Amino acid sequence: MRIRLLTLAVCLFLAGCGGGSGHATVAATQTSTAQPSPAVALEKAARTAIEQNAKVSDYVLSNNAIPSWASQSTAGPALAGLRGSAAQRKAAKVRVRVLTSRVTIHSIQLNPSYLSAIASIVDEGRVRVYKNGRPERRTVALNEPAQVTLHRVGNEMRFVVWKLTVVK
Secondary structure, eight states: OHHHHHHHHHHHHHHTTTOSSSSOOOOOOOOOOOOOOHHHHHHHHHHHHHHHHHHHHHHHHHHSSOOGGGGGTBOHHHHHHHHHHHHHHHHTTEEEEEEEEEEEEEEEEEOTTSSEEEEEEEEEEEEEEEETTEEEEEEEEEEEEEEEEEEEOTTSSOEEEEEEEEOO
16 A cells, blocks of 8 residues: 555656646756767867877977877877988988978878778978088978878877878
8 A cells, every 4th residue: 555655646746746737847957968979079189190290290300309298199100200210310410490380181081990090181381401500591391292090099089190101
């Protein structure tokens, strides 16, 4: 008997009796925490990695050294290539001062597994080359189209630039 009374009380409570209109009105507050789709979030992560990699590249050009924060955006053959070119410039006593730099991302294609991506970019800028501490007469304009291969970092929504191939 107690269970029936308890069930009846719960039913009356849920039905919202005494509402006046005869219909139960349930006001639910919904907070919209619409998460972007994984593809959108990963594309944004790829863009961020490419932009950060461009900053790393500019730093390496100017300082002939790899910064401690390079691994946040660059890894694998791309990082090895930066190390090698920095060592060659340092051995040849060549320094490059970056005057302007801009990377334009034309497209990003995510792999269906979301573990990698390929981007088409153009790296543009102007630099001044110094040999043995003396500047060259002219500045050099750069306009390098490239294909960038990115790898995802574990299960994080983060990519690193893995390989960069200049397209002629």
